[in-house]
Amino acid sequence: MRVGLVVVSHSAKLAEGIAEVAGQMAPDVTVVPAGGSPDGGIGTDYDAVSNAVERANTGSGAVVLYDLGSAQMTAEMVVEALDDPGAAVVVDAPLVEGTVAAAVAAQGGADRAGVAQAASEAAGAGEAAPASAAAPAAEAEAVGTEFTLENEAGLHARPAALLVRAIAGVDADVRIRFGAGEADGHSVLAIMSLGARKGDRVSVEATGPQAQEAITRVEALVQRRFDED
CATH class of the missing domain: 3.30.1340.10 (HPr-like)
Known part of the structure; x- marks a missing residue:
């Protein structure tokens, strides 16, 4: 089992697009988008993020990435409410680059800490x-x-x-x-x-x-x- 990812965005389309790109690079990794408000508009949805974290964690934990401040707050609230808060971690990373880097690390078999590190280091890895x-x-x-x-x-x-x-x-x-x-x-x-x-x-x-x-x-x-x- 590999570490799963959750992409939290204010836009459902943005979250789905990033998850699609990451999935192409890491076909065996579960990448779950959680974007938009409950009414389908711009915003975040606690229940959607909670369900996404549950789906992403197939036994090896989950790494959660986000786009803006309120998405971070929602993600952190979800993780804190888990029966085992250590099963998931919210990472401060550039959303697109961090998700891609994390997905590739997870595909390669990295543990949750390794996947989270790959995401957080993505900010400085975009230039040769x-x-x-x-x-x-x-x-x-x-x-x-x-x-x-x-x-x-x-x-x-x-x-x-x-x-x-x-x-x-x-x-x-x-x-x-x-x-x-x-x-x-x-x-x-x-x-x-x-x-x-x-x-x-x-x-x-x-x-x-x-x-x-x-x-x-x-x-x-x-x-x-x-x-x-």
Whole structure:
């Protein structure tokens, strides 16, 4: 069982849209939208959020994300009223980026604390860092690979999520490089921000105890064209 997510928004359409995007990246994760007021207008609904948290928690807990202040208040009231308040946590994170990051972490098997952390760290993960000019001496044992993206979507959205999921749980630091940018291989948002498209040449470098395993998994995913066929 995986950690579930709840998307609390003042707009039902917004919550449903974010849940749909997250679901595409993490098909085995329960993402439940809870948006709008009881009459279908703009606002939040305590009962809807409560039901969503119950649905999202399939045994491993739930992480709740929200858009605006009153949505936070509603979410926190719901969690506080649970028989086991520790079964869910409300996370302060950018709603879209945080939900996507949390969904990918949950898909990879992270526990509730790990999923919540992925969501909260999403605020600083949306931009790729400049690539290092030279590798430090400590990275002399790094292994790597290069490939040309042949899949239509490049390293956007779903392919980026697949890459992160492919190396989830591997004990290695993985860096994805394209052009002047560098991204953490465990951050779907940072990988997407590289902007790598079909036909672009991308390099991957890994260090750590399972560096070769990480590279092997990435190469296998590339050979499958990121499962787009």
